[in-house]
Amino acid sequence: MILGFSLAAVVPLALVILLLTDRIGGMVRAEAATRLGSALGAVQSEIAAEERRATDKLQIVSSDPQLKRLYLLRSGESRALSEYLSERRILLDLDFLSLSDTAGARVADAAAIPGPQGERDIARPSPSKGGRPLRGIEIRRLDGESGLALVAHVPVRYQGQIAGWLEGGIALDAAFLERLRAESGIDLALLDPGNRVVGGTRPVAWYPMRWPRSPQSPSLTPYHYGSTYALAVPVLVGDPPYATIEGFMPTASSDRTIASLQIASGILGLVSLGLAILLASLWSSQLSKPVERLAAYSAKVARGTWDEPLSLHSFRELETLVAALDQMRRDLQTNRDRLIVSERQAAWSQMARKVAHEVKNPLTPIAISIADLKRSYEQKRPDFPEILDQAVRTIGDEVDTLKKMLQEFADFARFPPPHLAPCRWSGIAADLETLYGRDVESGRLAVAAEGRSITFPADAGQMRQALVNLVQNGLEAVGDTGRVTVGAEAGDSAVVIRVADTGPGLTPEQRARLFAPGFTTKGHGSGLGLTIVERIVIEHGGAIAVESMLGSGTTFRISLPLGAKG
Secondary structure (H helix, E strand, C coil): CHHHHHHHHHHHHHHHHHHHHHHHHHHHHHHHHHHHHHHHHHHHHHHHHHHHHHHHHHHHHHCCHHHHHHHHCCCCCCHHHHHHHHHHHHHCCCCEEEEEECCCCEEEEHHHCCCCCCCCCCCCECCCHHHCCCCEEEEEEECCCCCEEEEEEEEEEECCEEEEEEEEEEEECHHHHHHHHHHHCCEEEEECCCCCEEEECCCHHHCCCCCCCCCCCCCCCCEEECCEEEEEEEECCCCCCCEEEEEEEECHHHHHHHHHHHHHHHHHHHHHHHHHHHHHHHHHHHHHHHHHHHHHHHHHHHCCCCCCCCCCCCCHHHHHHHHHHHHHHHHHHHHHHHHHHHHHHHHHHHHHHHHHHHHHHHHHHHHHHHHHHHHHHHCCCCCHHHHHHHHHHHHHHHHHHHHHHHHHHHHHHCCCCCCCEEEEHHHHHHHHHHHCHHHHHHCCEEECCCCCCCEEEECHHHHHHHHHHHHHHHHHHHCCCCCEEEEEEECCCEEEEEEEECCCCCCHHHHHCCCCCCCCCCCCCCCCHHHHHHHHHHHCCCEEEEEECCCCCEEEEEEEECCCCC
16 A cells, blocks of 8 residues: 555656656757757858869869969979969968879979968878879878868869879868857867767867767767767768768756756655655555454465354445455355265265176176076086086186275275385385286386486385386286386486386377276276376375377376475
8 A cells, every 4th residue: 555655646746757858858859959950061061162162273273374384394393383382272272282193193282382470380181092192072181180181183184184183172170160160159070981089179088989880871860968969960072981070069958957857856756755655554554454354364264264254343345345255254164065065975976886887797797607507407417517617717707806896996995095204216116027027027018227226205005006007007008019118217306207108009088087087998997096096196295197199108107206295
């Protein structure tokens, strides 16, 4: 009850707070995604524009006749060509500009001419892969400083042939990112195609470690880093893998709002929880004692103690339950007495029918023998002595059959409880080998040598009787050409005795009725043998199972506990 009241007080509030904070967080994420997406889209557009402008500017320089004259008529030092490139770099607002021959060797570089006083060093991109200029545009690392370079390549043609290559562009460095930050209003970071931060509007150590992802496909979903939302977009310049621009937008104000809401809801939840526990404790104390008494009485009824009535004064609902339980007790007591009488009558009725049926079978040959003997005597037949001798033998055999059958019924009716004592499997196995010596010699019976040292609590006489019954059934099933195998093995808590034969097997219907009193698959017998075996095993605290299919033999497995019964 205390738990239920506590959950009823806390769970709805927790769900409301979770939904509310999730809604606020979703709104913040949506706003961040919208703002970051818009800002980074503008950054991508700016980089694309710079790409086009750089290519256009190089096209202007490559078509200048003065460049071709200085390049083609140069002799020795190319200082005049470098001065020309430096001048054009400044006029066209490029961060670097150089000229290479068709083999990729650099002929002149604007960086060879020092800039005006106070001007920062000229940016220089790292060499292209393979050392040769590429057609088009690409992204490369800056040589000697953090950042990347947007590099365009334009051929210098003379008389329809490529005479050299112009390489120029802009530096995507901290200054470039600061200019973009002023336009977009968000902090930016630049990542190379290997997903490493190479520059940004904040110190490199501030930027978060990236989650594992492919550099060719940056995440287009904002992620939360501290009090900041971040979003990455590719710099679609050159061939993949692409560099990446990542934007960061602070969310400290919304985070503080969510935290304040969570703290207030936590305090409210604690107050509600305290009140719920107090009220539940008061109500449960009034209800728990009658329920405990009712539970104890139910346990007594479950154990079979049905004679003591129950009287309890409590809530009306509990009193109704007590009345129903007491009525159930009385009904169970009445039904138990009726069931005991009914089961006793049914058992004796079945036993009487079985005895009458089994007694009738040997009485028939006895009556025939007596009638034949009387007729032969009246006819004064000369072979009367032989007929008398045959009749005596027949009557004697049938009387022995009656004695054995009646002894089986007497044993079944007055079966004594087992007297458990340490029992060695080697002793029982030796008794079986002695009793069925001829079958062991002929190979019809085999008692496995493994497990002879196993000791378990059992009544040795009753276990021997059960195994003799199973072995005898198996030998009768296999005939002269089959084989019966007996063995035992010990597990962690039980010993398993196995009796297997290679006989014809059983049908599913026969397996289902195998242990029923009176059921037999043979043309003779009382049908109590396997019933007695099952009774012995159950009274030893064990279990018996049978595995059989037509044409594959039959296996009985007896499991007996290694610990003492009870």
